[in-house]
Amino acid sequence: MTLQQLACFCSVVDAGLRVSRAAELLQTTQPAVSKMIRAVETAVGSELFQRRGNRLVGLTDTGREALSLARRAVSAAADLSTLAGRRGGSASGTLRVATTHIHARYALLPVVQRFARLYPGVSLTIAQGTPAQIVAWVEQGAAELGLSTLLGPLPPATVALRSYDIERCLIVPPGHALLRARPLTLEAIARHSLIAYDEGFSSGQAVLSAFRRQGLMPRIVLRATEAAIIKAYVGAGVGVAVIQRLAVDSARDTDLRVIDSGDLFPVSTAFLTLRRDSFLPGYVTDFIAMVAPRWTPARLQAALATGRGIRRGGTASKDPEPRLPQD
Structure with missing residues (x-):
């Protein structure tokens, strides 16, 4: 073979x-x-x-078992080529990142711009999927890194690095009645048509769960998987939506009005996922640090060695906020 x-x-x-x-x-x-x-x-x-x-x-x-092993073998061969290439002083290789639309479109754009300038010899691919697909791709070796919220336990072969928090806000069209709601409540929002994320995404689950805990079920007129689609339909007056704050730019989204939702909806956390046995060239650790500055290469290596501040194989870190090893 x-x-x-x-x-x-x-x-x-x-x-x-x-x-x-x-x-x-x-x-x-x-x-x-x-x-x-x-x-x-x-x-x-x-x-x-x-x-x-x-x-x-x-x-x-x-x-299926053979595929996972084959991907690891092919990836390991590529890692060896990368290691050999580093002797020549120029970084080259491939970095495949699996993520959702929201992170690809908004959070990763400035990171990719910076990374491309620093590592022109590295081929960067961004694949989009659901959080479950993203973790599976990382586990199978189809992607070196995943970036998403986590909907369930991790496979044993993977680890997750807490990267950044994601706050939510309510968006409505100009002149909407909710702009005058004082205070803003779940009951007030539920009286209006809602445009929601598909429940295959954590944002869909988190928002609808907040209503259900209060015994409410808003009328959902549309489910979507991309923030751009949700914003377009809100701007057109089809309904209101609860969306990640990072996806809204008041200067660009002039057909929308943003309402602070306070603590009505939970804050989500984005995690970087990777295989526990990953070989991490310098350009990969630099990419991780660009996404989440807390994970400097030195701290990342220390955390992977000790397990502190990371999630491993379905178990959560004991620290609600990772206590990072000191340099």
Whole structure:
């Protein structure tokens, strides 16, 4: 079994199980891809794909385990290349970050701009998904870093670094009755049509849970997964919404009015997730520090070594606010 065959196996999965697409991405032929897949299956001693005729329709249980191991092997080979490249004094490599739309569009934009200037030789990819998908991608090795809130326990192979808090606010169109609500209450908001995040995202869960705890259920007229869509429909007068404060810019979003929601809705926390066995080149630790300045490279390495201030494999840190090791 060769590294090329393992990379081919991963590429077929990433191509949505389409052998033709994988062959195109790998700049080879479909028969060559099929041959490499069979070689991996022969080496493993079991079929990795579920098949329907000549079509691949899914992964077997063995295939899912093999995929995780194959991604780690391919990633480790890339890490070795990066390590060798560092001897030449120029950073090069690949950094794949999995995150949600809100972080990609608002929180990461200035980080990526700075990172691109400092590391022009590093290929940066940002993939968007739900928090559950993001953690799974990190666990499987499809992404080096994840950035999102956490909806459940972490897989044993991963750790999470507390990065920054996310406050919420209420947005309404100009002239809306809620602008005159004193004080603003959940009952007052629930009397109006609500545009909400899908509950696959923590913002959707957190906001609706706040209403439910008070025995309220606002009329939801639209569910969406992106802040830009929610803002557009609020601006058009379809309803009101509770949204992350970082997603609203009063100078840019002139068709919206922002109302401080106080402590009506909980503050969420964004976490950076990575595999416990990750190799962290300098450009990765620098990216982490750009996202969350508390995690300087020295403090990050110390925290990973001691486990203090981080979440490991489904267990939470004992510290509500991480006490970082001193330099």
